[in-house]
Amino acid sequence: MSSKSPSGLNAWLSFLQTKKFPVRAGNLARLKAQIVRQEDTLESMQKNIASDPLLAFAILNEANRIVPNRHTEINTPFHAATMVGMKGIHNLFKHFDAYETRNRKLPERLKAFIRAIQTSYEAATIARHWSIEKLTSHEDDIFWITLFRDTARWLLWYHAFPQMSEIEQRIQNGENASKAETMVLGCRIDELTVHLCTFWESPNNIIESFLTKHIPNAEELQQLAHLAHHPDELPGFTEDKRLTILINNPLIFSYCATKVAHEVERNGWDAKQLAFFYRIISTVMHRRIGEVIRTAHFASTEAARLYNMRGKRPVALQLLDPNLYTAKSASQRPKIVESPLQELKKALARSENQNSKNRANLALKTIKQTIPSTQHSILFKHSKQKAQPLLQFGYKLDVLKNINWSANSKVFNKLSSGVSASHLHGEKLQAMVPGLPGSSDQIIDSESHLMLASAKLNDEEMMIFWLETRSAFKDKDFKTLKQIVSLVHNTKNQSSGRVQ
Numbered sequence: 001m002s003s004k005s006p007s008g009l010n011a012w013l014s015f016l017q018t019k020k021f022p023v024r025a026g027n028l029a030r031l032k033a034q035i036v037r038q039e040d041t042l043e044s045m046q047k048n049i050a051s052d053p054l055l056a057f058a059i060l061n062e063a064n065r066i067v068p069n070r071h072t073e074i075n076t077p078f079h080a081a082t083m084v085g086m087k088g089i090h091n092l093f094k095h096f097d098a099y100e101t102r103n104r105k106l107p108e109r110l111k112a113f114i115r116a117i118q119t120s121y122e123a124a125t126i127a128r129h130w131s132i133e134k135l136t137s138h139e140d141d142i143f144w145i146t147l148f149r150d151t152a153r154w155l156l157w158y159h160a161f162p163q164m165s166e167i168e169q170r171i172q173n174g175e176n177a178s179k180a181e182t183m184v185l186g187c188r189i190d191e192l193t194v195h196l197c198t199f200w201e202s203p204n205n206i207i208e209s210f211l212t213k214h215i216p217n218a219e220e221l222q223q224l225a226h227l228a229h230h231p232d233e234l235p236g237f238t239e240d241k242r243l244t245i246l247i248n249n250p251l252i253f254s255y256c257a258t259k260v261a262h263e264v265e266r267n268g269w270d271a272k273q274l275a276f277f278y279r280i281i282s283t284v285m286h287r288r289i290g291e292v293i294r295t296a297h298f299a300s301t302e303a304a305r306l307y308n309m310r311g312k313r314p315v316a317l318q319l320l321d322p323n324l325y326t327a328k329s330a331s332q333r334p335k336i337v338e339s340p341l342q343e344l345k346k347a348l349a350r351s352e353n354q355n356s357k358n359r360a361n362l363a364l365k366t367i368k369q370t371i372p373s374t375q376h377s378i379l380f381k382h383s384k385q386k387a388q389p390l391l392q393f394g395y396k397l398d399v400l401k402n403i404n405w406s407a408n409s410k411v412f413n414k415l416s417s418g419v420s421a422s423h424l425h426g427e428k429l430q431a432m433v434p435g436l437p438g439s440s441d442q443i444i445d446s447e448s449h450l451m452l453a454s455a456k457l458n459d460e461e462m463m464i465f466w467l468e469t470r471s472a473f474k475d476k477d478f479k480t481l482k483q484i485v486s487l488v489h490n491t492k493n494q495s496s497g498r499v500q
Contacts, residue, residue: 005163009191013192020095020097028098053151060077109157116154122314149193163184216252224279344363360381374467376392376395377468379465384460388406404439405438422453445470452465453481
């Protein structure tokens with residue numbers, strides 16, 4: 001990739017259209033050997049074809065390209081392989097780029113690429129099981145449509161890793177996904193996918209799963225979710241003709257399952273946004289929300305068993321015993337009691353805890369456990385010369401709201417300029433009070449001991465720690481705070497320095 005990355009829809013289309021499909025080296029070598037051996041049949045190759053999604057996708061596209069009548073569209077790779085034949089599959093080899101996964105340390109772009117594929121498998125399995133529950137008879141088609149609608153996203157992770165990493169960071173910091181994609185790429189990934197699938201001559205159903213002609217728009221999604229407003233009751237029926245048509249289109253399973261899988265991957269099974277999509281599917285299936293959730297959970301366990309690409313921990317492990325897929329059972333393993341700081345380090349490393357609010361919540365929980373002498377605490381997000389309280393305990397909320405924390409402050413400006421920590425009391429604290437923001441001096445008195453620290457969240461944001469007590473902080477407390485700050489700081493800034 002050149003030093004200047006593409007920008008805008010046309011530039012990314014030109015960039016990705018010239019790229020080969022990454023295929024696992026072992027799968028590609030095995031398929032080449034099977035084609036050479038005359039005793040092998042297409043039926044015997046099915047497992048190998050299905051084991052690599054981009055291999056299957058290329059065969060599917062080729063079959064739809066050579067079939068003249070688009071009304072007899074081919075949606076499954078197995079059907080596609082019979083249409084393409086041995087010679088047709090052999091001709092596709094020039095479009096593949098083999099990658100190796102046997103190395104212990106994989107490149108970051110390859111790990112992200114494999115992780116994205118596994119998330120798509122989880123989405124496809126959820127969509128398939130929802131479709132089965134509704135008795136649509138389209139469950140196999142829905143599985144492959146859901147899996148392949150993320151193909152452009154996989155290729156972006158493989159060929160444009162820095163840009164996709166920036167998008168993911170923006171989303172974790174609370175930015176809307178569409179806005180983040182447009183800011184970084186100059187276009188939305190869904191828009192790019194539709195144009196790429198048209199270029200690849202992919203099945204129409206994959207393209208249609210993005211179009212509001214076949215999928216509800218934002219307002220219609222709200223209407224469908226509202227019909228399942230009460231979780232303990234069956235959802236109501238819609239009298240709107242268009243909504244009825246959309247409910248009976250199985251592509252809605254593909255759309256919602258993809259949203260659910262991406263949300264779980266980012267924020268875990270307790271993500272707030274999941275309830276919205278569960279309510280939509282509850283209306284579509286005319287089932288209680290609890291049944292929709294149970295089916296999604298069951299499907300995720302099946303995906304962990306059948307489609308574990310080893311790119312990430314399957315999301316099913318958040319629901320089940322984490323030792324379920326290991327050789328030894330949990331009962332045979334000694335229980336290891338970890339310190340709060342060890343627990344914080346592990347929790348901060350999880351993908352669902354990368355946004356500032358979650359990291360602040362974990363840090364505050366650890367402060368309560370490890371620095372019990374803290375009577376009052378505030379954690380701020382500092383960005384663009386402004387401080388915003390994220391969490392606090394011990395102070396009266398109405399008092400904090402009346403303080404202008406974004407006012408110009410020498411102390412906060414210094415804290416925001418780099419990673420630091422200080423322990424202040426007595427004359428040293430009183431000399432520093434005029435440099436605090438707004439009227440914050442009202443929550444400090446002559447007996448106060450104040451510990452201030454800062455950690456870098458990303459290139460634009462800092463987290464500021466404010467710990468205050470009317471008794472005293474010990475040296476051990478200050479050392480513990482610096483350890484907490486280092487853990488928060490180094491979660492996303494491995495190359496930066498530690499707290500001095």
